[in-house]
Amino acid sequence: ILNVEQSPQSLHVQEGDSTNFTCSFPSSNFYALHWYRWETAKSPEALFVMTLNGDEKKKGRISATLNTKEGYSYLYIKGSQPEDSATYLCAGPWAGSYQLTFGKGTKLSVIP
C-alpha cells in the first residue's frame, strides 16, 4: 500500500501571512504528483501536476516544489487570503498505474 503523508493536518494563519505545508510520498517508481485545492461543498480543483525532480510551479500566490529523490513536495501560499481557506490534497500515480493515491489533506483556515 502506497503511503502519502501530508502535514500538518490543519493550520490557522492570519490574513497576509505566508504559509507552507508538506506532502511526503514514496520516492521509488515516482511518476507524477498532483496538488488539489478542495473548498467546502465544491469539487476538488487541480492546482498543479508535477513530474520532474526540482520542478517548481506557480499559480498566482501559490507555488509548489518537488523533490522526487527524497520523496516530498512543498506547497507555499504567499500573503494568505480568506479565500485560500480550503483543504489542500496531494496525490500521486506511481509507475505502472494511472490511479491516484491521496494524502489526508491539510486544512487551511485563513483568519481575516
Add this chain to the structure above:
Amino acid sequence: GAVVSQHPSWVICKSGTSVKIECRSLDFQATTMFWYRQFPKQSLMLMATSNEGSKATYEQGVEKDKFLINHASLTLSTLTVTSAHPEDSSFYICSAQYGTSNNEQFFGPGTRLTVL
C-alpha cells in the same frame, strides 16, 4: 472546461434501500471514471475504476455486488449502493479523466450519503 457534476449532493435513506449516484462529465468525454469514498478525517479511497462499455475494476475489499457501477456512455457513470446499511454512510465522490496525459482527474462535488 472539464466540469464534472454529481447528483444528488446529499441523500438520506432507510437501511435496506438502494441509492443511485450519478456522475457526469459535462463538457468532455471521459475515457475513465473513478469512484472514491471518504470517511471522516481519512483520505479519499479509490473504490473502483470504470471505462465506458466495460465492467468496473474494484479495489480490494470493495464488494462489487454491494456497489454496482454502470458506465453506459462516455459522459455518465452511476454508482448504486444496494441494500444500504448505516456503515455505508460516507462521502462518495467521482472523478473523470480523458486521455492519459499526466493522469489528471476532474472531480465532481461529491455526495453525502446517510443511511438511517
